[in-house]
Amino acid sequence: MRLAAKVYYDGTAFYGSQRQPDRRTVEGELLRALRSLGEVRNFKSAGRTDRFVSALGNVFAFDMDRKLPPRAVNARLCPELRVLAIREVPGHFHPRYDALHRTYRYFLYDEGFDLGAIREACRLLEGEHSFHNFTRARGKNYTRRLLSVTAERRGEVVVLTFKGESFLWEMVRRLTSAIAMVGRGELSLEALEEALLPGVERKFPAAPPQFLVLWEVAYDFEFEHEEYTAGKLSQQLEERFAALCAQAAIAGAMSAELRG
Amino acid sequence: MRLAAKVYYDGTAFYGSQRQPDRRTVEGELLRALRSLGEVRNFKSAGRTDRFVSALGNVFAFDMDRKLPPRAVNARLCPELRVLAIREVPGHFHPRYDALHRTYRYFLYDEGFDLGAIREACRLLEGEHSFHNFTRARGKNYTRRLLSVTAERRGEVVVLTFKGESFLWEMVRRLTSAIAMVGRGELSLEALEEALLPGVERKFPAAPPQFLVLWEVAYDFEFEHEEYTAGKLSQQLEERFAALCAQAAIAGAMSAELRG
Numbered sequence: 001m002r003l004a005a006k007v008y009y010d011g012t013a014f015y016g017s018q019r020q021p022d023r024r025t026v027e028g029e030l031l032r033a034l035r036s037l038g039e040v041r042n043f044k045s046a047g048r049t050d051r052f053v054s055a056l057g058n059v060f061a062f063d064m065d066r067k068l069p070p071r072a073v074n075a076r077l078c079p080e081l082r083v084l085a086i087r088e089v090p091g092h093f094h095p096r097y098d099a100l101h102r103t104y105r106y107f108l109y110d111e112g113f114d115l116g117a118i119r120e121a122c123r124l125l126e127g128e129h130s131f132h133n134f135t136r137a138r139g140k141n142y143t144r145r146l147l148s149v150t151a152e153r154r155g156e157v158v159v160l161t162f163k164g165e166s167f168l169w170e171m172v173r174r175l176t177s178a179i180a181m182v183g184r185g186e187l188s189l190e191a192l193e194e195a196l197l198p199g200v201e202r203k204f205p206a207a208p209p210q211f212l213v214l215w216e217v218a219y220d221f222e223f224e225h226e227e228y229t230a231g232k233l234s235q236q237l238e239e240r241f242a243a244l245c246a247q248a249a250i251a252g253a254m255s256a257e258l259r260g
Numbered sequence: 261m262r263l264a265a266k267v268y269y270d271g272t273a274f275y276g277s278q279r280q281p282d283r284r285t286v287e288g289e290l291l292r293a294l295r296s297l298g299e300v301r302n303f304k305s306a307g308r309t310d311r312f313v314s315a316l317g318n319v320f321a322f323d324m325d326r327k328l329p330p331r332a333v334n335a336r337l338c339p340e341l342r343v344l345a346i347r348e349v350p351g352h353f354h355p356r357y358d359a360l361h362r363t364y365r366y367f368l369y370d371e372g373f374d375l376g377a378i379r380e381a382c383r384l385l386e387g388e389h390s391f392h393n394f395t396r397a398r399g400k401n402y403t404r405r406l407l408s409v410t411a412e413r414r415g416e417v418v419v420l421t422f423k424g425e426s427f428l429w430e431m432v433r434r435l436t437s438a439i440a441m442v443g444r445g446e447l448s449l450e451a452l453e454e455a456l457l458p459g460v461e462r463k464f465p466a467a468p469p470q471f472l473v474l475w476e477v478a479y480d481f482e483f484e485h486e487e488y489t490a491g492k493l494s495q496q497l498e499e500r501f502a503a504l505c506a507q508a509a510i511a512g513a514m515s516a517e518l519r520g
Contacts, residue, residue, distance in 0.1 A: 008514070056514050084518075107509045109502035155415065156502075157509040211506045213514070230518045237515035241508050242369035242416075246471045248504035249367045249417040254268070254316050254473070255497035258344075258490045 002042075002093050003068070004061045005030075006085040006223040008233060011054035012210055013080035018048045026081060030060060033076035038064050046095035046217040047102065050170070052209035057084070057216040057223075059095040070226040082233050085223035095217065101147055103215040104172045106160040106207065113183030115153055120189055121182040122149035122160070125175060129196040133203050134175050135168035142198075144168060151179070156248075158183070161215070173206035180207065262302075262353050263328070264321045265290075266345040266483040268493060271314035272470055273340035278308045286341060290320060293336035298324050306355035306477040307362065310430070312469035317344070317476040317483075319355040330486040342493050345483035355477065359425075361407055363475040364432045366420040366467065373418055373443030375411060380449055381442040382409035382420070385435060389456040393463050394435050395428035402458075404428060411439070416508075418443070421475070433466035440467065 007030065015023035019031070027045060034040045046059040070083040077083070126149050132142035147163040160179060162172050178195070181187035181204075195202040267290065275283035279291070287305060294300045306319040330343040337343070386409055392402035407423040420439060422432050438455070441447035441464075455462040 054510065056517060105513070107506040107513070109506050111502075154509055154513070156505040159509065159513065210503075211510065213510060215517075225518070230520075234515045234518035237511045237518070241511040241515060242371075243470075244504050244508035244511060245416040246367040246369050248501050248508055249414055249419065250314065250471065250473060251497045251501040251504060253365070253367070253414070253419065255494045255501060257316060257475075258485070258494035258497070260490075 001065065001067060002061060002063050002089050002091050003086055004059055004089045004093060004095060004219075004223075005070075005073075005083050006225075007055065007058050007060060008082045008084055009055050009058070010080040011049065011052045011212075013078065014051070016049065016051040017045065017053075017055075017058065026055075026058070027060070029077060029081055030073075030083075033073050034062065034064070034068075036076055037068060037072060038066065040064055044094055044096065046099055047167075047214065049214050050209050053212045053214065054210075055214040058214050059099075059217045059219075061089060061093050061095045070229050074229060079236065082229055084225045084229055084233070087221070087223060089221070098219060099166075100218045100220060101163055101165050102167060102217050104162045104167070105213045105215045106162070106172060106176045107211045107213070108158045108160060108176065108180060108207070110153065110156055110158050111180075111184065113158055113180070114185060115151060115158065115183070117185070117189070118151045118158065118179055118183040121179045121192055122151050124189060124193055125149045125179075125196075130198040131168055131171055131175075131196070132198070133195045133201070134178070135171050136174075136206070137169040140168070142168065144171070149175075170206045173209065173212060174204045176207040176212075178204045261325065261327060262321060262323050262349050262351050263346055264319055264349045264353060264355060264479075264483075265330075265333075265343050266485075267315065267318050267320060268342040268344055269315050269318070270340040271309065271312045271472075273338065274311070276309065276311040277305065277313075277315075277318065286315075286318070287320070289337060289341055290333075290343075293333050294322060294324070294328075296336055297328055297332060298326065300324055304355055306359055307427075307474065309474050310469050313472045313474065314470075315474040318474050319359075319477045319479075321349060321353050321355045330489050334489060339496065342489055344485045344489055344493070347481070347483060349481070358479060360478045360480060361423055361425050362427060362477050364422045364427070365473045365475045366422070366432060366436045367471045367473070368418045368420060368436065368440060368467070370413065370416055370418050371440075371444065373440070374445060375413055375418065375443070377445070377449070378411045378418065378439055378443040381439045381452055382411050384449060384453055385409045385439075385456075390458040391428055391431055391435075391456070392458070393455045393461070394438070395431050396434075396466070397429040400428070402428065404431070409435075430466045433469065433472060434464045436467040436472075438464045
């Protein structure tokens, strides 16, 4: 029986998603938990995420003798890694190649950005372009199609949402750097547009990984969250939100006091 | 020569402020740095802070042969501990007994508190009371005078500011618990007032330590921050603020998404 699992993880707790000997990785932990419950074959992931990158919905597929409830797997996992849903999929299912599109979200602290300019930059990135200046990958086909790129202000943060069929290595983080530069007035829309033309060399650095989330991988079916797990994780994240808000307020108040 | 040092620390990086063998503590680290620069005698602190409690301004006094610039000490300290100012004080100076008053700030995540009720609770606590229900200390004189208690909403957080001549062990954290209960409508102002009467037994638990800051210890002189150190620390805290805001936004957005 082939199963697909939708998985949350806090990227700061792992050494990346991909299996590595002697490192705590998302795949390594998940495989260990699954294997303690039965034989696991043909384990595949929808996509690697770099060290410190989180996911609300990465997807893994594997063959097992029986369908497992997420709770049974979660009981064998650390709290930074949660299986939200498990469902049966066709025997040939591959979470990477069968994905319709992926959504990433980057949470960018608002330095006082020009949100109008950021939105124009987002619009400009939509569609099919050569992203050779926005990746660490080399010697590949750099053409990708971005279905939508949006920016939304939420309190102190601007949330960038990238929806695309597939992404190059570090593409979202490098696009985020460029968008932030536009928001700061350091990069013109014309220069950004030019960097998307084949043959133009203008590399952008990668924004830090810890503010990036692989939000969703979409298929021609839906995942249904296990209610118990989603509820518990939601509460755990709400508590984390409260604690981080208070810690942020401490840092902000101290910084202001020292500036005098 | 007797010197007084005003010291910042991030409480989450230490095992409390007081010296302990084989533990990284604020006093331990500070003493180690000072001793590497000369002989240190008669080392005293303005007050102990519990594990995870931070300070923008705890004060330590010690005798040394010469006055040191904060930068020289900071070069031998971890970044979570910064000497903001060092000044000469009279030979009999004791940072604890010579303090005029102390200011603590508690950063409370706003659960949707009734701020009006919280402010009434604050006003009620001002003045001289028996704080026997608001301390972990036993068999002591429980009478203390609070010079002022105020509450201010700042974004997602309510900042409580307690100014008093001196405080009992865990007093601020236990007062904060009571104030939060008033803000939630779980405790009446009458019940709070009653808990301040000698002979009435109604113990309150301590709010978590990591959101408490020893903000200032006041003397009949001023500390002048070393500009370089204050500027650098302010920038470091601003970067921490930005990172924590983004991490909070991630947790908040994920939690909301899971609630559906």
